[in-house]
Amino acid sequence: MNRTLPFLLTFIVGFTIVIATFSPPLDRLAVDTAVFFSIIAVFAMILGGGNLVKINLVKITRRQRDWQFAIVTLVGFFFVLIIGLFKVGNPGGVTGQVDAPGTPFFDVYTYVFVPVGATMYSLLAFFIASASYRAFRAKNREATILLIAASIIMLGATPFGTMLTAWIPDSLDIFEVPNLHFFLMSSPNLAGQRAIMIGIALGVISYSLRVLLGVERSHIGKDGG
Amino acid sequence: MSLDIGVWIGALLTLGIFSFLYRDNPFYKLCESIFVGVSAGYWFCVFFFDNMVRKFYFGVFPSEAGIEPKYFLIVGAVLGALMLTRLIPSIGWISRWPLSFIVGATAGLYMMLFFVSNGLNQVADTMLPLYRETAGGDFDPAETLGTILVFIGTFTGLIYFFFSKEHKGLFGGAARVGIFFLMVTFGAAFGYTVMSRMSLLIGRMDFLFRDWLGLLG
Structure with missing residues (x-):
C-alpha cells in the first residue's frame, strides 16, 4: 500500500497531463499543475530551510571544524528571513512588495547577494584559464577543432576580432573573423546543438515513460515502510 | 572613494571572495557563510511571497471582486503540507504522496514538452529542402551549404549518440564526422562560457575601481 498508492498517483497524474496535451479542453491542467508545483515548492523550501538550520546547529553544538562560520550562516539566514517575512522597513507596510527598492531586504539583495554571487562566478574566470590550457592543447584532431572553434567564437564577439581581419579584401570576406563566427554559430554549432537536443529529448521521453510505468521507482524509496 | 556603507559592504565581500585566489582562508569562509545564509533567506522570502501569498492566498481569496476563487489550489497546499510529514519518522511515508505527484506531473509535462520542442520541432527544422533559393528565386x-551542413551534422551527431551498435565501418565513420560537429558545439559553448565569466570579472573590477574607489571616471 505504501508503495502502490504513490506509484498509482505518479501514473495517473503523469498520464493525465500527457492526455491533456492532446485534449484542448484540458489544456488548463498543465498550467494549474505548474501552480501546484509552486505551492508544493514552498513547503519543500521549508524542509530545506529546516535542514540548513539543523545541520548548522549540529555543527555548532558539537563544536565541529569551522563551527564559528555556521553561526554566521544562521545569523545571515534568520536576519534576511525576519526582514523579508515581516517586511521590516517596507514603505508599503505588510501589503507592500517584499523586494521594493529602499527596503532593507532590497539593500541586502543589492549589496550582499548580487556582489557575492557575481564575484563567485567571476572567480571561475581564473580557474577557467587553467582549464582552457588543458582543453586547448591541440593533442588530436578533435581538440584542434575545439580550439579553433572556441578561438573564433571568442574573437568574433570582440572588436579585436574585427580589427584582426579587417585587411582581408571584400571578395574573401567570408574569412573575416566575425563572418567565420557567424558561420560557425549558424551551421556546425547549430547541427551539434540539434543532435544534442534531439538526444536529450529521446532520453527524457524514455526516462519519463520508465517513471510513469513504474519501471523506475527510486522516488518512492526502497523499504516501502 | 565611496561613502556609501552598502558599497563598502559589497566591496569588502567582493575582496573576501577574491581572496580565495590566494588560498582558502577565514576571510573567504566568512563571506561564503554570509552568502549561504543570506541567499537561503532571500530565496525563501521570494518563494513565499510569490507562491504562497500571490498564487495561493490571492488565488483562493481574490482581492478583487468578480474573480473566481480557485479552491482547487487548496489541494496543492494540502499536498505541500503532507511533505512536512517527513519530519515525523512514524508517518514520514506520507511524504511520498506529494513527491509522487511532483514526479508524475514533471514526467508527464517534460515528456510532452521535450517531445515537441526538442524532438519534433528540431527534426522539422532540420528536414528542409537542401536546394535553397533566394527571395528572387535564384x-x-x-x-544551401548551411542547410546541408546542418543536416549532415545533426544526422551524424545522432549516429554518434547511438551506442546500441558498435562504431565501426561506415557507421563508425559517420560517428567520427558527428564528433567533429559536436566538438565545434563544445568549443562554441566553452568560448561563450569564458566570455561570460570574463564579463562578470570586468563587472566586479568596475565595481571596485569605479563605484568603491572612484578611480575610474
Whole structure:
C-alpha cells in the first residue's frame, strides 16, 4: 500500500497531463499543475530551510571544524528571513512588495547577494584559464577543432576580432573573423546543438515513460515502510 | 572613494571572495557563510511571497471582486503540507504522496514538452529542402551549404549518440564526422562560457575601481 498508492498517483497524474496535451479542453491542467508545483515548492523550501538550520546547529553544538562560520550562516539566514517575512522597513507596510527598492531586504539583495554571487562566478574566470590550457592543447584532431572553434567564437564577439581581419579584401570576406563566427554559430554549432537536443529529448521521453510505468521507482524509496 | 556603507559592504565581500585566489582562508569562509545564509533567506522570502501569498492566498481569496476563487489550489497546499510529514519518522511515508505527484506531473509535462520542442520541432527544422533559393528565386549557395551542413551534422551527431551498435565501418565513420560537429558545439559553448565569466570579472573590477574607489571616471 505504501508503495502502490504513490506509484498509482505518479501514473495517473503523469498520464493525465500527457492526455491533456492532446485534449484542448484540458489544456488548463498543465498550467494549474505548474501552480501546484509552486505551492508544493514552498513547503519543500521549508524542509530545506529546516535542514540548513539543523545541520548548522549540529555543527555548532558539537563544536565541529569551522563551527564559528555556521553561526554566521544562521545569523545571515534568520536576519534576511525576519526582514523579508515581516517586511521590516517596507514603505508599503505588510501589503507592500517584499523586494521594493529602499527596503532593507532590497539593500541586502543589492549589496550582499548580487556582489557575492557575481564575484563567485567571476572567480571561475581564473580557474577557467587553467582549464582552457588543458582543453586547448591541440593533442588530436578533435581538440584542434575545439580550439579553433572556441578561438573564433571568442574573437568574433570582440572588436579585436574585427580589427584582426579587417585587411582581408571584400571578395574573401567570408574569412573575416566575425563572418567565420557567424558561420560557425549558424551551421556546425547549430547541427551539434540539434543532435544534442534531439538526444536529450529521446532520453527524457524514455526516462519519463520508465517513471510513469513504474519501471523506475527510486522516488518512492526502497523499504516501502 | 565611496561613502556609501552598502558599497563598502559589497566591496569588502567582493575582496573576501577574491581572496580565495590566494588560498582558502577565514576571510573567504566568512563571506561564503554570509552568502549561504543570506541567499537561503532571500530565496525563501521570494518563494513565499510569490507562491504562497500571490498564487495561493490571492488565488483562493481574490482581492478583487468578480474573480473566481480557485479552491482547487487548496489541494496543492494540502499536498505541500503532507511533505512536512517527513519530519515525523512514524508517518514520514506520507511524504511520498506529494513527491509522487511532483514526479508524475514533471514526467508527464517534460515528456510532452521535450517531445515537441526538442524532438519534433528540431527534426522539422532540420528536414528542409537542401536546394535553397533566394527571395528572387535564384540559387542561394551559402544557404544551401548551411542547410546541408546542418543536416549532415545533426544526422551524424545522432549516429554518434547511438551506442546500441558498435562504431565501426561506415557507421563508425559517420560517428567520427558527428564528433567533429559536436566538438565545434563544445568549443562554441566553452568560448561563450569564458566570455561570460570574463564579463562578470570586468563587472566586479568596475565595481571596485569605479563605484568603491572612484578611480575610474
